[in-house]
Amino acid sequence: MPPPSPTDPSHDDNWHGSYYELAIKLGLADDTRLETALTALWDIAHLGEPSGVTAARPTFR
Known part of the structure; x- marks a missing residue:
């Protein structure tokens, strides 16, 4: 299996x-x-919802 x-x-x-x-x-x-910058980075990276966290998408405030 490839890495x-x-x-x-x-x-x-x-x-x-x-x-x-x-x-x-x-x-x-x-x-x-x-x-705005953090939201754009999060969206561009296609990270989706945080794993292992039950809360909604993080707010960067």
Whole structure:
């Protein structure tokens, strides 16, 4: 069996023993701008609902 894709968020091995770090410059501090950027990243990554959490999609406020 081939190893899982490192971009597959549904494979457990991609969530153990490592972490991802991301730095993005958004300009001046602004809650609306930050929420828009985080929502766009979440949607583009096709992450869907958080796994292992019973709450709805996270709010970034």
